[in-house]
Amino acid sequence: MSTQSVFVVGGASGIGLEAARYFVDQGVATTIVDVDDAKLRQAERALARPGARLLALAADVRDRASVDQAFATGAARHGDIDALIYTAGVLLPATLADMTESDYDLTFDVNTKGFWRCVQAAMPRFAGQGGSIVAVSSSSGQRPKAGNGAYAASKVALQFLVRALALETAPRQIRVNCVCPSMLKTPLTDKLLADPTRGSFPLSATTPLGRLCTEADVVQAIAFLCTPQAAFITGTAIAVDGGATAGVPLKP
Template sequence: MDMGNHFEGRTAFVTGGSRGIGKGIARRFAEEGANVAIIDVNEEALQEVESEFKEDGFDIYCKTANVVEFSQVEAAVQEVHEKFGSVDILVNNAGVIRDNMLFKMTDSDWDTVMDVHLKGSFNSARAVQKYMVENKYGRIINISSTSALGNRGQANYATAKAGLQGFTKTLAIELGKFGITANAVAPGFIETEMTKETAARIGISFEDLVQASVEKIPAGRSGKPEDIANAVAFYADERSSFVNGQVIYVAGGPKD
């Protein structure tokens, strides 16, 4: 399939883009002609992705930065704007899990998950919006999750991912008149390093976790990062300007 250059001249800023879903999204933008910027706290993975993308001929900006620290995000966004001339697309993908049943969940388990998903997305949106408003164009895409509907052992994560949907809808209302849309993608079971960590936590092999998950998915397969990248690319497209404040569940079946 010819990807085309739908995003030529556009700059996409992806948080947590060094692996998994974030990396899949970054690659999709690069393949479709966008300038790509990635921030992440995982320095080693960031160096790997930078080498890999540059070998493939993609112009990429990578910086080690923590989304929880506004000054770090703001500095990175400013550098990206100076390097590429615009910041057109933001993908709030940075995430962590600290799964536990409620009675075992610690203050740290709760605070870390809230900070990275919610404060991180707030910080990133706040940093990019001034450039988008000036440019009268922008696409903000937040990565939620089917866990937003509730998931055992994820009181923190489910709350944060549901919170991102409220954040998305509010940004859509506030920023719409500036040519900026805000939408969310809620992945179901996707094969990533994070789901491998889940398998390890619950004490089963990753293959067994995939099989157990697929049995419940009407499409009869597990998701891959490129499945999420497709939905993100749809929202990010210039032609999707009338799609605003929406949540797409990319989960191989319907979600309540």
């Protein structure tokens, strides 16, 4: 692990929290940024350990001033940035015919424009040559579902922002990629799996590897993209979905 300082945006819960935990455990100076101050403080306590270099900062990716302030504060504490991990996102289920304009705007403001704001705040703070930016997209960007069209479209847009940024940052050897998880194993999906009204059709039935994605699966992919072993990987979207977007698996 050559990364010395990382920013994890959306780091108070979910994939972001698990990514922050990984980097803290690796001895990396870690700044977590999140809009939810209460969850941020919980994350700070959960990640605290002797010798940990951890900073938790509240900021809203929809607000440029708070984003700029968070990156300035984090860089002042931990020095130049080696990696930016963008995990912030919202999913507001609704059909496109019924979705409100405010929810549509919020979806894109957080899932795509927020990434752009964080990139602009981070770029001057990358040290010289080298570095990694990883955004969390979604398998919905390859295979949308009815009722999450705006979310899927925002994740496709995020993937294209990643590709364009990779071209623009290549002269500085800053690599830019995204990971695309499928449905994650969470307390919510555990409840769905246990719901007797669903019948015998499991949520994992469309995944060739036969199980749901976990936060650990996604974090391992993020971590790899920040290592020297990924030195020639940029401008790509890595599916972390057990083969779900590859096609329809054989029935058992």
